[in-house]
Amino acid sequence: MLKILGAVLVITAATLSGWIQARQYANRPTQIRKLILALRRLQTEIMYGFTPLPDALQRIGEQSGDxxxxxxxxxxxxxxxxxxxxxxxxxxxxIESNWKYTAMKAAEKDVLNQLSFTLGTSDRKDQLGHIATAVRQLESEEAAAREEQNRYEKMFKSLGLLCGAFIVILFY
Incomplete structure (x- = not known):
């Protein structure tokens, strides 16, 4: 009875770890899309709203999800x-303090860091150009993330269960 309980716990833990890894692959394209939408809102705020940058960032943050x-x-x-x-x-x-809570990778972080160098330091037209460049880069990263999701999400779900079953078989 104790062996069966141990086997169930091992399989459950391995399956959950596979599902958690698969969820990272599923969350990344969604979060990149949210980031793109936030940057487009920032473009609108800069272009039409004439809103000071701190107020625009606060408003965009409130409209975006975690x-x-x-x-x-x-x-x-x-x-x-x-x-x-x-x-x-x-x-x-x-970015540094909150990046660990995202499913995004270093490429997206680099895009935001590059944008931070120009944000608030140049005229309106130049800032809009830099934001548009960042959006294009993030769109290509989103396409790559969707491809990774299609390739790896199902694999990690199955792999977690299979690894758990393999460990149980090894111990019996």
Whole structure:
């Protein structure tokens, strides 16, 4: 009886770990899409709203879902008093502190970091161009993420169960 309980626990743990890994592959394209939509909203705020950057980032953060929300609201908070940090410093700090909560990879992080170098330092037209470039780069990353999802999501779900069964077989 104890062996059967142990076998069930091993299979359950291995299956859950496979499902968790598969969920990372499923969440990445969704989060990239949310990030693209947030950057497009930022474009609109800059182009038509004439909204100060901290207020625009706060508004965009509130409209976005987690974990994208925490990046933009964190950057907005750092740009306002009492911190008064630059747009680059605040966005990079928000990225560093909140990136671990995302399913995104280093390529998306690099795109945001590159955008932070130009955000708030140039005229409106130049900023819109840099945001458009970031959106295009993220769209190509989203396509790659969807391809990875199609390739690996089902595999990790099955692999978790199979590894659990293999471990149980080895111990019996």
């Amino acid at each position: 974990p994208i929300k925490s990046i933009f609201t964190g950057a907005s908070t750092d740009m306002n008093p009492p911190f008064n940090r630059t747009a680059q410093d605040s966005l990079q700090a928000a």
